[in-house]
Amino acid sequence: MAGEFDLIARHFTRPVRRAALGVGDDCALLRPVPGMQLAVSCDMLVEGRHFLSTVAPERLGHKALAVNLSDLAACGAEPLACTLALALPRADEAFVAGFAQGLFGLADAHGIELVGGDTTAGPLNICITVIGQVPPGQALLRSGARAGDELWVSGALGDARLALEVFRGQVAMTALTGDDFESLRRAMEQPQPRVALGLALRGVASSAIDLSDGLAGDLGHILQRSGVGATVNVDALPRSAILAAQTAALQHECLVAGGDDYELLFTAPPGQADAVRAAGRAAGVAVTRCGSIEDRPGLRVVGADGQPLARSFRGYDHFA
Amino acid sequence: MAGEFDLIARHFTRPVRRAALGVGDDCALLRPVPGMQLAVSCDMLVEGRHFLSTVAPERLGHKALAVNLSDLAACGAEPLACTLALALPRADEAFVAGFAQGLFGLADAHGIELVGGDTTAGPLNICITVIGQVPPGQALLRSGARAGDELWVSGALGDARLALEVFRGQVAMTALTGDDFESLRRAMEQPQPRVALGLALRGVASSAIDLSDGLAGDLGHILQRSGVGATVNVDALPRSAILAAQTAALQHECLVAGGDDYELLFTAPPGQADAVRAAGRAAGVAVTRCGSIEDRPGLRVVGADGQPLARSFRGYDHFA
Numbered sequence: 001m002a003g004e005f006d007l008i009a010r011h012f013t014r015p016v017r018r019a020a021l022g023v024g025d026d027c028a029l030l031r032p033v034p035g036m037q038l039a040v041s042c043d044m045l046v047e048g049r050h051f052l053s054t055v056a057p058e059r060l061g062h063k064a065l066a067v068n069l070s071d072l073a074a075c076g077a078e079p080l081a082c083t084l085a086l087a088l089p090r091a092d093e094a095f096v097a098g099f100a101q102g103l104f105g106l107a108d109a110h111g112i113e114l115v116g117g118d119t120t121a122g123p124l125n126i127c128i129t130v131i132g133q134v135p136p137g138q139a140l141l142r143s144g145a146r147a148g149d150e151l152w153v154s155g156a157l158g159d160a161r162l163a164l165e166v167f168r169g170q171v172a173m174t175a176l177t178g179d180d181f182e183s184l185r186r187a188m189e190q191p192q193p194r195v196a197l198g199l200a201l202r203g204v205a206s207s208a209i210d211l212s213d214g215l216a217g218d219l220g221h222i223l224q225r226s227g228v229g230a231t232v233n234v235d236a237l238p239r240s241a242i243l244a245a246q247t248a249a250l251q252h253e254c255l256v257a258g259g260d261d262y263e264l265l266f267t268a269p270p271g272q273a274d275a276v277r278a279a280g281r282a283a284g285v286a287v288t289r290c291g292s293i294e295d296r297p298g299l300r301v302v303g304a305d306g307q308p309l310a311r312s313f314r315g316y317d318h319f320a
Numbered sequence: 321m322a323g324e325f326d327l328i329a330r331h332f333t334r335p336v337r338r339a340a341l342g343v344g345d346d347c348a349l350l351r352p353v354p355g356m357q358l359a360v361s362c363d364m365l366v367e368g369r370h371f372l373s374t375v376a377p378e379r380l381g382h383k384a385l386a387v388n389l390s391d392l393a394a395c396g397a398e399p400l401a402c403t404l405a406l407a408l409p410r411a412d413e414a415f416v417a418g419f420a421q422g423l424f425g426l427a428d429a430h431g432i433e434l435v436g437g438d439t440t441a442g443p444l445n446i447c448i449t450v451i452g453q454v455p456p457g458q459a460l461l462r463s464g465a466r467a468g469d470e471l472w473v474s475g476a477l478g479d480a481r482l483a484l485e486v487f488r489g490q491v492a493m494t495a496l497t498g499d500d501f502e503s504l505r506r507a508m509e510q511p512q513p514r515v516a517l518g519l520a521l522r523g524v525a526s527s528a529i530d531l532s533d534g535l536a537g538d539l540g541h542i543l544q545r546s547g548v549g550a551t552v553n554v555d556a557l558p559r560s561a562i563l564a565a566q567t568a569a570l571q572h573e574c575l576v577a578g579g580d581d582y583e584l585l586f587t588a589p590p591g592q593a594d595a596v597r598a599a600g601r602a603a604g605v606a607v608t609r610c611g612s613i614e615d616r617p618g619l620r621v622v623g624a625d626g627q628p629l630a631r632s633f634r635g636y637d638h639f640a
Contacts (some may be wrong), residue, residue: 025462025545026394026529027359027452034354039347040435042449044405046442074346085364085447115360118447122366127405127438127447129362132347142345209346225345 011100012084012114021115028115030081030131037136039077042129043067051189052167057095059189060126061102066193067212068130069110070262073198074210076140077132079112087122110195140201140208140266145226149206149267151291152276154194156238157215157261158254159187162246165254171246180242187240191262197287200279201266208266214257216313218265219299232256232291235304249311256301257313267293331420332404332434341435348435350401350451357456359397362449363387371509372487377415379509380446381422386513387532388450389430390582393518394530396460397452399432407442430515460521460528460586465546469526469587471611472596474514476558477535477581478574479507482566485574491566500562507560511582517607520599521586528586534577536633538585539619552576552611555624569631576621577633587613 021029032038045064047053055063065082072079084103088095107114112130163184165171173181194210201208207226209218215232223230237255244251268276273289280287301309341349352358365384367373375383385402392399404423408415427434432450483504485491493501514530521528527546529538535552543550557575564571588596593609600607621629 021459021461026391027361027397027459029395029454029459030358030360031456032352032356032358036352038350038352038358038451040350040401040403040449040451041347042403042405042436042438042447044407044438044440044442044445044447046407046440046445049440049442071346075349077347081360083360083362083449085362087364087366087445116362118362118364120364120366120369122364122369122445123443125364125366125407125442125445125447127362127364127445129360129403129449131358131360131451134349136351139341139347139349141341 011096012117014114028081028083030115033133035136036133037139039072039075039132039134039139040129041068041071042127043071045126047124055189057098058102061099062106062190064126064128065103065106066191067262068128069106069193069195070191070210070212072130072132073193073195074140074208074264075132075134076138076198076202076208077134078199079110079130079132079195081113081115082107082128082130084114084117085127086117086119087125088119089121089124138202140198140205142207142209142222143225144207145222145228145267145293146206147228147293147295149269149293150273150289151230151232151265151267151293152287153238153263153265153290154197154280154285154287155263156240156286157211157263158243158251158258159184159240160191160260161254161258162243163188165250171250176242183240184242188260191260193262194264194283194285196283197264197279197285200282204272204275204279205266205268208264211261211263211265212259214259214313215265216256216299216301222265222267223299229294229297229299230291231294231300231302233304234301234309236288236290238286238288252309252311331416332437334434348401348403350435353453355456356453357459359392359395359452359454359459360449361388361391362447363391365446367444375509377418378422381419382426382510384446384448385423385426386511387582388448389426389513389515390511390530390532392450392452393513393515394460394528394584395452395454396458396518396522396528397454398519399430399450399452399515401433401435402427402448402450404434404437405447406437406439407445408439409441409444458522460518460525462527462529462542463545464527465542465548465587465613466526467548467613467615469589469613470593470609471550471552471585471587471613472607473558473583473585473610474517474600474605474607475583476560476606477531477583478563478571478578479504479560480511480580481574481578482563483508485570491570496562503560504562508580511580513582514584514603514605516603517584517599517605520602524592524595524599525586525588528584531581531583531585532579534579534633535585536576536619536621542585542587543619549614549617549619550611551614551620551622553624554621554629556608556610558606558608572629572631
């Protein structure tokens with residue numbers, strides 16, 4: 001079995017191009033672009049909470065970085081570098097090789113470098129910190145939503161949650177084709193961070209957040225920090241044909257309280273609707289208007305008829 | 321029991337002074353000083369590997385940040401900001417409160433801000449990423465040691481390892497006074513990162529590393545990256561009176577293979593000896609010359625008589 005230092009060196013040490021110094025010293029050294037602000041975020045992934053033990057290492061490596069890049073996307077920041085800390089039950093070469101392949105695949109697609117990290121024995125745990133850059137004053141914040149703004153969401157919601165329900169046995173796998181199941185599973189295991197959309201929304205969106213804990217909970221953060229309320233039209237929320245074929249109750253649960261979507265939820269003044277659509281086209285991602293920001297506090301989830309749904313939703317709490 | 325968001329908000333959200341935006345959005349925003357390089361490092365701490373379950377939460381909060389600041393110190397970087405990811409078996413208010421107190425105590429002492437993080441349920445795991453700054457070209461690297469340089473170490477070595485041996489029952493607690501035991505325990509649980517010394521050694525030291533895995537292993541990294549060898553005089557290694565009262569074999573083990581020292585091991589040309597001593601005085605830390613860098617590859621550990629010790633030492637491998 002390979003020792004710790006060998007394992008790290010073999011799979012995670014690559015020459016850096018943009019950083020002044022990469023993996024292998026006490027610190028990595030970065031050269032920030034003068035005048036840019038740095039955007040920093042970190043996410044920790046734990047087995048059973050953020051991924052299932054059945055996930056392929058390649059997909060886990062992808063997802064661990066994707067959820068972090070999604071935070072940069074929600075901020076409108078350009079990704080620069082990341083660090084990776086990994087606790088592994090044992091020095092499992094095949095796992096590390098697959099994990100590194102998935103992580104570097106996504107890192108390369110976004111021009112981001114792994115500049116440092118740590119590996120230790122312990123219950124499986126993945127912690128990535130990402131660093132990006134954004135011109136001063138142009139970051140998309142949670143606090144910028146204003147009454148009268150329209151609410152938008154990227155991509156389609158709920159497939160990751162539907163996949164989880166299939167794994168949990170709440171939805172019969174026999175009700176799905178093999179292709180459908182694989183499509184749902186990919187939504188859960190290989191989310192695509194909306195980095196290009198976040199960049200295109202600078203100067204267009206008034207606030208943004210990425211959807212990790214479900215629309216109701218994450219929208220709640222925007223409402224709280226912006227001091228506003230919102231009405232969401234659940235029938236307007238974008239969904240796949242697979243989810244649209246499920247019961248209304250399951251659709252609503254997956255769309256509004258689903259979690260693990262990693263789409264962008266954002267607000268923009270009505271006059272920016274064309275600019276929002278142009279940003280979506282430029283980024284190659286669908287954008288859908290799904291509600292409005294109001295002075296009245298609280299979140300109202302309504303159907304196409306404007307009537308509130310006869311149920312409530314709550315955000316995901318990791319300790320609930 | 322408090323929910324995740326409440327718990328984070330109550331204990332980890334404080335107004336930031338130097339950062340443009342702190343905890344509570346998708347990303348934190350930092351304003352780097354134009355022209356400075358950023359130094360980035362991350363360390364993950366796992367129960368049973370990096371700390372014992374008996375440690376007080378305050379001391380654990382201190383240590384988790386200290387081992388990261390120690391990496392900045394070894395780089396000669398000035399600490400700026402950190403992120404914290406925390407996996408907790410349950411939302412334990414007393415633990416989080418104590419942990420935050422210990423972490424912020426050390427953070428405040430070094431003028432560093434907690435700007436972001438993540439909290440989740442899971443086996444106890446602490447991952448901190450630190451960001452510092454250093455003028456271009458002035459970072460202390462592992463690769464700068466040259467034959468003829470002298471080898472130096474800060475503080476005293478081995479007490480953390482001796483404490484571990486007491487906890488393991490390998491050293492009888494009855495052989496120590498209560499004050500002695502507390503002193504050893506503090507060395508293990510509350511290491512002091514040598515940030516001021518690292519800053520003072522810019523332009524003086526030719527290479528540096530912080531001692532986390534034991535002198536033999538960590539010096540090995542300098543030797544490998546610098547393409548040199550070294551002789552270490554074990555009798556010259558600085559130690560506490562408590563360690564000096566133990567058997568020679570135990571002293572050697574604690575000094576050379578101990579781990580968890582978080583002192584700086586560094587090299588400097590002989591002509592810089594006075595400057596090294598001045599740096600130590602300025603930082604209020606003892607500095608001791610303990611060996612020399614040589615062209616001949618490998619690490620030789622000798623006694624005061626110049627004869628090699630009749631045993632070998634190896635670095636700490638987290639998977640061994």
